[in-house]
Amino acid sequence: MFALLIPCCTIQPHARSNEAMASLSFVALILLVVATYCGIAMALVSTRLISRVGQNALSRRKPMFLSLSHYSQQSLRPIGSWLFSTAQDLEEKDPGVVKGTHLRIVKYPHPALRAENEEITAEELKDGSIAKLAKEMFLVMYAAEGVGLAAPQVGQNKRLMVYNPSGNSKKWLDEVIMVNPKIVDYSNGKDIETEGCLSFPDMDGKVERSKWIKVESLNIRGKKVKRKFTGWEARIFQHEYDHLDGVVYVDRLDEENRANVQPRLDELVEGFGEGGVL
Ligand code: ZN
Numbered sequence: 001m002f003a004l005l006i007p008c009c010t011i012q013p014h015a016r017s018n019e020a021m022a023s024l025s026f027v028a029l030i031l032l033v034v035a036t037y038c039g040i041a042m043a044l045v046s047t048r049l050i051s052r053v054g055q056n057a058l059s060r061r062k063p064m065f066l067s068l069s070h071y072s073q074q075s076l077r078p079i080g081s082w083l084f085s086t087a088q089d090l091e092e093k094d095p096g097v098v099k100g101t102h103l104r105i106v107k108y109p110h111p112a113l114r115a116e117n118e119e120i121t122a123e124e125l126k127d128g129s130i131a132k133l134a135k136e137m138f139l140v141m142y143a144a145e146g147v148g149l150a151a152p153q154v155g156q157n158k159r160l161m162v163y164n165p166s167g168n169s170k171k172w173l174d175e176v177i178m179v180n181p182k183i184v185d186y187s188n189g190k191d192i193e194t195e196g197c198l199s200f201p202d203m204d205g206k207v208e209r210s211k212w213i214k215v216e217s218l219n220i221r222g223k224k225v226k227r228k229f230t231g232w233e234a235r236i237f238q239h240e241y242d243h244l245d246g247v248v249y250v251d252r253l254d255e256e257n258r259a260n261v262q263p264r265l266d267e268l269v270e271g272f273g274e275g276g277v278l
Pocket of ligand 1: 239
């Protein structure tokens, strides 16, 4: 009996101890899982935050055009508005050859920037050639770290523009393709912001534009769309729309801003050589 009891008595504490250990191990495991989960979540958030700051930093430095003061007004871009405080940080990137397309950005005074741009036909929309062109324009635009591109800027004299206000290729839902766009109304209220352009590397200037615009356009499926743009998107649209009319932002600079960029324009003209159209 004792022989039976003793082992029983000795087993009980061990069993309790093992149970306690098992409970502790279980709790420890849960804590470990929670800690790992939190760690991964924090790492993801940090990466996203860093990437967002990086994107903003890049889009501040090297967009197709931008305005630092305008960026600071963007509620979607609060991060990094203080990172670059002067327009000297503006610098477009020449992507050269871009994988997936033969398109290249033409630079002032390339005649394509001043040539007439043809309306896109229903046939071109149907056969997929415009969708292909738009897709390749996005490739070039992102490679150049720009936010918008008009077809004449890649030597295609068609009334087509693409843009993404975020300049972030991962935010493809923000991508906009405008086919045969028209400005049907605009505000008399204007604002002045600093713009640059991928066809005018290493320079920028202040441009006055309407604060809002109403536009009509076809989308890539040929469906008519009506939109109203304000702020940053209104500015992007107006800049690209000018390209479709053979107008470039330097045409809109006041005397002082024009004088500032004239030496750079002269360099571009000299670099281009024969055949340029001012
Ligand atoms: Zn431009």
